[in-house]
Amino acid sequence: MRYAHRMERIKDRELLSLMELSEKKDMISFSGGFPSADSYPIEEIKESFYRILEEDPSGALSYSSTRGYGPLRQQIAQRMETHFGTSFSQEQVLITSGSQQALDMAGLLLIDKGDVVLFETPSYLGALNALKAYEAELVAVPTDEDGIVIASLQEAMETYGERVKMIYVIPDFQNPTGRCWSEKRRRDFMELVGHYDVAVLEDAAYSELSFGEEKEIPLIRYDEKQQVIYCGTFSKIFCPGLRIGWVCAGSAVMEELLLLKSSVDLSAPSITQRQTAYYLEHFDLDAHIRENILLYKKRRDAMIAAMKDKFPEGVSFNQPKGGLFLWVTLPESKDSRELLRRAYEAGISFVPGGSFYPGAVKNNEFRLNFSNVSEEKIRTGIEILGRIINDYIAE
């Protein structure tokens, strides 16, 4: 069979094999990007399914509209307003199959072969792979602790000119590093971007997982020219297995996305949309998220304490203020893929940093997930990992 040329570009099976790994049992896995499964509000979810099937079984089992179930879109718009001060109508919300589908649809909407996509680095390779499928040329822009580096971004904009169609960013507690953009960086970014005819793909998967008092202001709040396509999801704050995400954007863009949703899979499942809407109406998602945040914060603290205790000199790591991940840096000569091979033998997994750079240009870093592992397992796992790193570095 003769495949499309794009298939040459997306041969990277790294993410895929990670997803397949995730089904294996009895390991201490620091590799997932999942919320804690122990914390799913199972009774409430059961009740929601039961109720919606009682109240309107035919509605729950028939096709949804392409845009998605109206009451769910209304609640999403309302939640975004409450938490982030946006003012979208429900017509500006479209339900997707997780935020991954929104990322893919943004590629389909915007990218012609050879168009340039700028992205902060390191970044979520699942998004970059989706954009590669549309034959984008991916150009990395450096980041520092405050977010994407504005001078570097400007330089890239000047270098590639009109070829730049999109900038992909994760401003809040990003995957993989857990870093969060400062407010000033957000403003400077949107100010710069406003001078160009370029779309911003704002991946907000972790935006509600701030460990502090205040929520970060999303880029779309500063968006005066309808440049931002905002991708949200319930996967990290509720349950990933429901696959409910959404996209918000200006009305003109939404009409185009609606056409694409119809083309890619017609509509989201009615039943999971209605279940989520019922849950949002009758239970307290915010309380659930607050509980999760407390849990994740404790786990982050436990991980950092263990790393301070067990990791050798020359290994550094950050202390994220939210999200699910932290980021570890080995000495430059070391390769985290080799470390993973050894750790895997000892029953520990994590994600090598090269998986977050297209072409794996940098390999001495790795990502640790702390949200989905108990404090006890964190301590055990980090101790084992510390020994393995010690041996590896001593070689």
Next chain:
Amino acid sequence: MRYAHRMERIKDRELLSLMELSEKKDMISFSGGFPSADSYPIEEIKESFYRILEEDPSGALSYSSTRGYGPLRQQIAQRMETHFGTSFSQEQVLITSGSQQALDMAGLLLIDKGDVVLFETPSYLGALNALKAYEAELVAVPTDEDGIVIASLQEAMETYGERVKMIYVIPDFQNPTGRCWSEKRRRDFMELVGHYDVAVLEDAAYSELSFGEEKEIPLIRYDEKQQVIYCGTFSKIFCPGLRIGWVCAGSAVMEELLLLKSSVDLSAPSITQRQTAYYLEHFDLDAHIRENILLYKKRRDAMIAAMKDKFPEGVSFNQPKGGLFLWVTLPESKDSRELLRRAYEAGISFVPGGSFYPGAVKNNEFRLNFSNVSEEKIRTGIEILGRIINDYIAE
């Protein structure tokens, strides 16, 4: 915002507006492509959701593997073997978001800009739109009562040569006409296709809805060169709101599709996959389908009887042996879109035939759905429609 060039090509909002229409109440709608909502096995579905959430809540709410839930894939492979004599392993089944996603993924897999896709005509525009998004050039091949016309197909293959990447077909009770390919036509088709390096996209959405004793033999049974990508779905035989479809193909193709699934939305929802697997294991889907078929057959008969009685001379229609639709032809000078405008006023809807020809080249036909309307409403609706057609033709 500067969109990708493909957006120019998929401006056809016909299908989309039909999906949006479907939420309106109190009409007699012959326009849907849905199974009968009254026949959903609601109690069994409720029980399945309840049980899977009891037995393994964490599994049901966490991410599924990219390929899909193993036991569901196993059951699908088994059902295909029982009903259609295929012999796929569960590794050759990938779960999709309805069969629409499989059609989209086939485009992503195979189509470069300017590649030619041949398709039987009239056909399902949702598939053709999905392929258009990958900038395929669509070339119609005529059909007769026995299926795609082999001489015309051969002519098209010779005309377009290597540019032909894919042939899209719906051999069983196709959308929109309800026609079914003869066994000889299937053999001749696969024999011809075997001489070329071209993929066959077999849309089997209606394959289990045969009103006769025997199931039709799918093209993939004759597939000696792994050319066929087979798209199945539970939407027409169980519940469309669950959005569970699947794709089956040769192992090499499956590995590519797996990469794409990871890119387009990571994986299908765990909960709906597990619910469907539970249902298949503990209840009798085949009995449910048999009941539905009896119901649809009666409704088809009621519709045909009413049309014979109420439609004027010069209007012809077929008598499909399965599926959800039949196909009506007005005199050549008449336009079914104008008829729809008048019918809609009177509370009746259907789908104008132009919606099944790219570019709406032919407009004197229309599609009637008989599966989702009670016999009584069929009689009432056809009587009203008959009057409107009478008036329209008499003008």
